Amino acid sequence: MIETQGLTKHFKDVRAVDGIDLTVAPGELVALLGPNGAGKSTTLRMLTTLIPPTSGTARVAGFDVVRHQRQVRLRIGYIGQGNGAGHSQRGRDELISQGRAYGLGVKDARARAATLIDSLGLAEVADRRVSSLSGGQRRRLDIAMGLIHAPDLLFLDEPSTGLDPQNRANLQEHILDLRAEHETTIVLTTHYLDEADSMAERVIVIDHGRIIADDSPARLKAEHVGDRIILGFDAETEAARATTTLAAYDPAREGARLTIATQGAPRQLPGLLDDLRAAGHPAAEAEVIRPTLDDVFLKLTGRSLREGGAAETRELVEV
Amino acid sequence: MTTLITDTTTVFSRELRPLLRDPFTIIFSMVQPLVFLGLFAPLLPDNSLQWFVPGIIVMSCLFACSMTGSNLLFEIQTGSHERMLVTPLRRPALLIGRALKEIVPMFAQAALIVAVCVPFGFRFEWAGAVVGLIILAAFCIGLGALSYTLALASKNQEWMFWTVQQTLLFPLLLLAGVLLPIENGPGWLQALAKGNPLSYVVDAERSLFNGEIFTSATLYGLIAAAAVGALGLWAGVRAMRRSD
Ligand SMILES: Nc1ncnc2c1ncn2[C@@H]1O[C@H](COP(=O)(O)OP(=O)(O)OP(=O)(O)O)[C@@H](O)[C@H]1O
Numbered sequence A: 001m002i003e004t005q006g007l008t009k010h011f012k013d014v015r016a017v018d019g020i021d022l023t024v025a026p027g028e029l030v031a032l033l034g035p036n037g038a039g040k041s042t043t044l045r046m047l048t049t050l051i052p053p054t055s056g057t058a059r060v061a062g063f064d065v066v067r068h069q070r071q072v073r074l075r076i077g078y079i080g081q082g083n084g085a086g087h088s089q090r091g092r093d094e095l096i097s098q099g100r101a102y103g104l105g106v107k108d109a110r111a112r113a114a115t116l117i118d119s120l121g122l123a124e125v126a127d128r129r130v131s132s133l134s135g136g137q138r139r140r141l142d143i144a145m146g147l148i149h150a151p152d153l154l155f156l157d158e159p160s161t162g163l164d165p166q167n168r169a170n171l172q173e174h175i176l177d178l179r180a181e182h183e184t185t186i187v188l189t190t191h192y193l194d195e196a197d198s199m200a201e202r203v204i205v206i207d208h209g210r211i212i213a214d215d216s217p218a219r220l221k222a223e224h225v226g227d228r229i230i231l232g233f234d235a236e237t238e239a240a241r242a243t244t245t246l247a248a249y250d251p252a253r254e255g256a257r258l259t260i261a262t263q264g265a266p267r268q269l270p271g272l273l274d275d276l277r278a279a280g281h282p283a284a285e286a287e288v289i290r291p292t293l294d295d296v297f298l299k300l301t302g303r304s305l306r307e308g309g310a311a312e313t314r315e316l317v318e319v
Numbered sequence B: 001m002t003t004l005i006t007d008t009t010t011v012f013s014r015e016l017r018p019l020l021r022d023p024f025t026i027i028f029s030m031v032q033p034l035v036f037l038g039l040f041a042p043l044l045p046d047n048s049l050q051w052f053v054p055g056i057i058v059m060s061c062l063f064a065c066s067m068t069g070s071n072l073l074f075e076i077q078t079g080s081h082e083r084m085l086v087t088p089l090r091r092p093a094l095l096i097g098r099a100l101k102e103i104v105p106m107f108a109q110a111a112l113i114v115a116v117c118v119p120f121g122f123r124f125e126w127a128g129a130v131v132g133l134i135i136l137a138a139f140c141i142g143l144g145a146l147s148y149t150l151a152l153a154s155k156n157q158e159w160m161f162w163t164v165q166q167t168l169l170f171p172l173l174l175l176a177g178v179l180l181p182i183e184n185g186p187g188w189l190q191a192l193a194k195g196n197p198l199s200y201v202v203d204a205e206r207s208l209f210n211g212e213i214f215t216s217a218t219l220y221g222l223i224a225a226a227a228v229g230a231l232g233l234w235a236g237v238r239a240m241r242r243s244d
């Protein structure tokens, strides 16, 4: 569905996207993850024909994004990072004209708009001026517009930014449904790590315009961070003896606590506790820490994605 | 299936819809030049209405279509222009549709102006007026597309749009003899006017409103308008392709 080679975009002296090789198969759901300014939006904007690459090539839905722009546009949907609906327009009007732009007849466009208004919970606001809608309502309208022609390939740039948890969950469900029903290929960017984790079966981590990791969330976490088991003991002496008992796991001791780095911790823990009890120094407490994608990012770049609360600052700016 | 015409209709009706929902602003802007005319016409020598009215019509169309890019500035910022660019809408349709949204209300206004002036001795010929408006539309589509291009070039720095628009618009108007005749001006002014495509359009409008259709003025006006139209569309499509 998508195939890029050395895709690059420089803005004057900013290397926004710096040689991306990416292949996305039909039906995949891919999340692009990266800090502010990583080049996520720029990548999507090249793939959606909005800006020409500085160098490199990209084929989207079977067509070159520079030479066959119209063919690409006919086959994709795009929900940008900004608001797609004109502020002086009304939501329903915008949905209908969006449908017309994709070649739907007036009747079909109306019907489709009504369906989407319903399913995205916009019934009460669809006939109001867009400028009077709240940030979250506008975002849902954007999403409805991107879905109007039920494209085979959908790009979403931070679709859930600005939505409250309930609407975010709704949206995620919507996207997953879309995929289940129409086998839509989906590429989205997000700042919400849990979203990437729970929705995408493939996460691409981007930093400074380059892909630094590309795998399923589970494998990324297993490969780059792994699980940790933390065991607490009543006394340091017991902890010291436990270190010998569990030598095979290579624990690190800090006072009365042991930390074990491992894979598949939840399966190991019960056996481990049994071993300790049998050896006569049972653990007083036990905890399994599973890695998050943020840990993966931290490991790969030495920085945390959470720093500065990127997603939150943007919400303030947009409202 | 879509065509250039359906695409243009889509863009045009999207642009026009907010106006129709709130017609007060249109009505207000349509009455404005009537007031202008009402204050100006009594100062004119006898019979010059015939010369003056086509000029007013050209002027108000010009003002309107040079603003094509101003709404766009905001839509570029919010992201709705980007959203339109990703759709398969044909690029010229984006330009023409937006320019037409400015032009069509002005044509309604032209009809109003003519209707008001006829009782005061303004004579006009239907066929000529229709040809005149077609020529004017071609010119205005070009100018609207250039205004669109200017908006793309000045995104993130709105002042540039307004500065360039104002700086170019007034000389364009004055050097075309829209409000005051050029014939009595100095040689250099007349030479500049000769290089101004709008001069030919205005001359054509004047003779067409008089009912003189098959004249060289019509031909030159048509050529000038078509050239500006083509230039505008070419520049606009190119800017959309290249804009970051
Ligand atoms: N039109 C532009 N002109 C100049 N520089 C740009 C332009 N668009 C993006 N950039 C720069 O390119 C880099 C990548 O920007 P991009 O918008 O792709 O980041 P992003 O990953 O989407 O970030 P965010 O999470 O903040 O949306 C940034 O340094 C940005 O300032």
Ligand SMILES: [Mg+2]
Pocket (backbone or CB within 6 Å): A040, A041, A042, A081, A157
């Ligand atoms: Mg972005």
